[in-house]
Amino acid sequence: MTIACDAGVSPLGTSDAALVRRTLDGDARAFALLVDRHAPACLRYATRMLGERADAEEATQEALLRAHDALHGYDDRMAFRTWLFAILINRCRTALRQRTRRERRFVHDRDALARSTIDGDASAIDLRQDIERALAALSADQREAFLLRHVEQLGYEEIAAATGAGVSASKMRVKRACERLKLLLGNVGRADAD
């Protein structure tokens, strides 16, 4: 059975900080609300980052459990989402380091991928496959920054806090990722020329 979790604010309008306090006081349902609120975005990021649903589920689960263990150290001057994503980013980085070459799903011949031409009229399914392959061709740092900025829509200050990179470095990674993805997907000029 699959359920679609609504990541919005709970009907009672309880803030993340309040739910953290209630969790520390022993309210298990408060942590369940935090999971329901943030797990979908975490799983989405991990799936896009790792390219493998099973790995993403494991990394997300570990991140949520580590966050649960470390709640006593959470400082509500940082957004809970940013704090949780910092944990998740580290879990994903660990998963990538542990992954062996033979387990990669996507083409890792960057030259072949760069020469490939993508039909400008591709359906949504084709575009989805194309972007996933293109993401896999990015460096881990660029893919990480791009996903956090344009998919998870974090601000650059948040990205810097979550990744440990500076704001300028994060902007440069996103810029280079966008340029590379545009090339891989095939820009308008190349499609017209073909």
Place this chain on the structure above:
Amino acid sequence: MPTEWPDDSMEPPLDPRLARAVALLREPEPISAEWRAEVLTRARWRHRPARSRALVATLGAAAALCLAVGAGWWWRTSAAADHRAASAVRSAPPVHFAFSAPEARHVALVGDFDGWNPRGLPMRRAPDGRTWYVDVRLAPGRHVFAFSVDGGLRVDPAAPRAMEDDFGTPTSVVVVTSRGVN
């Protein structure tokens, strides 16, 4: 495309095709009820709430004071108890766990006997290609367990269901005696 902009709202827009691709990437990933329940169950087992910790600390201090009076006797009996428990595990016949999952890539045994370690005890695929198995020595008593099949928990169809979980996590029960599984 400039590298720096004064604030995030002035960031250059994405290429149109890339923007369409990003919209697809933003589609949510479904969360299964089973996965959710596993997260919440493991969180509950790993962490005691603050009030419970305070109570345990108070009771623990009182118990330590009582034990300090008979420290030598307590150490001798504790060591003997540890030795007996270890001997009971070593002498008990191993418990054979088996689960049919012909299409699984990875199956592990998880349970209270190792603190619900997320890695679990890896199980081996039997020659029939369908069954996964592992033999484990367990201390006599009641144990709650499950099979982690490619990341999802499954009950043992041959064992009684455990009824103690608040979040519907599928778990099974095995009772071990000094002569083996009851």
